[in-house]
Amino acid sequence: MAVLADSANASKAARAAGVARSWAYECRDTDPSFAQEWDEALEIAADKLEEQAWARANFEGVQYKFDKAGNPLLHPVTGEPYFERVGSDAVLMALLKAHRPEKFKDRQEVTGKDGAPLLPPTDTSKLSREELLSLLSIRRKMQPGEGATE
Known part of the structure; x- marks a missing residue:
C-alpha cells in the first residue's frame, strides 16, 4: 500500500507487489479490510498532492x-x-x-429573494385595469402567509 500512497497509481502499486492489477482490484472489491487500506492509501496520496499544491500556490x-x-x-x-x-x-x-x-x-447563481427563481419581465401595458387588478389579487393569494387560504 506504500506505493499506492506515494503514487495513487494502482498499476504501479500492483507491479511493486508482484501481482496483476486485476487481482488487486478483485481483492479491493471482495475484501472490506483491503478496500479500507486501499482507500486510506489514496487519501494519503491526495494529501501529498494537496501539500505540493499549497507549496506551488x-x-x-x-x-x-x-x-x-x-x-x-x-x-x-x-x-x-x-x-x-x-x-x-x-x-x-x-x-x-x-x-x-x-x-x-x-x-454565481442568480436568484430572486430568498433563493426564489427569477421571473422574466412581463409587459402589462396591454392589460386593462380589471385584468391588472385580477392578476394582483391572484399574486396576493399565492404569496405564503399573505392572504393564502387553505
Missing part, C-alpha cells in the same frame, strides 16, 4: 538560473547561484475555489 518553489552555456548564474552580491521563487497562479486559484467556493467559484 505559495511560491515556495525555487528555479535556478543558468547562462546559455549551462553554467549557473551567480548572484552579484553573495556569489551564490541565482534563483527565483516560482509558483503557480493556476494552482492558487484551484485551491481558492476548493476551499472558498462561495467566493471564488466560476459562476
